[in-house]
Amino acid sequence: MGRRRGAVTAALVSFALAAPAAAQKADVPLPVLVPLTGFVALEGTSQRNGAILAERQFRDVKIETRVLDTQATPEAAVTAWERVVGRTPPPAVVGPILGTQMLALMPLAQAVGVPLLTVSGTARLSEMGNPYFFRFFPSDSTVKVAHARYVVEKLGAKRPAVIYQSTAYGQSGREQLAKTLAELKAPPVLEESVAPTANDLTAALTRAKGANADVIVLHLHAASTVLAIRQARQLFPDLPVVAGSAMHQPATAALLEPAELKGVCAETAASPISATSGPMKAFTDAYRTAFKTEPDAFAAAQYDAVGMLGTIVADLKKAKQTITPSAVRGALSRDSYKGLVTTYKSDGKGNMAHEAEIVCFDGTSRVPKVVERYTIK
16 A cells, blocks of 8 residues: 555646546545644644645545634644534544644544644654654654754854744754754754744844854744844854754745845755755645745645545545544554655654755745755664
């Protein structure tokens, strides 16, 4: 089954470019619980768009999404969950990118036995022993290793300063960065936590420079990333910046001038807008047509997650098996799936993706170039 799936990726992309096929034989409800308002709205909107675009992949099964805004609090995520997961649970649920919301939903998913498909990077999620958790974006234990290795091995930095968000996401990334940088004999000279509501990071950046940092390492959400880079360029125009995955997002780069991006790199799972050919380019074109905006790695990974779900549902249907959450969970745990971004396979903890990229901006364009790719095992 896994081998067959590897052969159909290009065909699935072509389906997504076309209007939905007429021969829709089944409806599979898929709640999409994502933050569309609040400080992670950009990331949540990408999740939603990727899931919606993936609906069009299949000829023999219809994935019917129902999108609910989880805003930016665990309570809102739980409320959204309670609205869509009733006495007859759906085969799966798309969970929000925000780590604190996923932490709130994980016990609920396990209690009713519904697989949660997410692109949240918070490392702790896969350590909770929840058999219904499936992450389609590389976790912090993957991307932060790549992040740190690029800083030390490629930039030659010895004195990195880490500025991270004061959220579960930020704390997870900081922990892995600190561990890997120490292993690489380049421990951080400064670790500074900033709130998502902070509107001035001058003090944190000045402290980093005062610590004689030779690179600024960011692990922040989109809005804070923009602020940090803009102020860093004003204060220290020649100091390299290697940011988290928020920086690869076209919506984030659009808020900065190309010149402000010179010397800025970022970790990510992929950069769809950097593709010039193949299935990823086809996906990017389809996304632009559908949403009048540019895709990012979160959209591509969520597209792949729903793509794998759709293939599982189609296989169950062909085998005349009932499409239940348990059956879907079993296939997600067992099967491999060749998607746009990578080949997905659970490591036994629900981590499905095991590769990361580093992209860099040259100061003349908002489209980054892929400079390194890492496989972390």
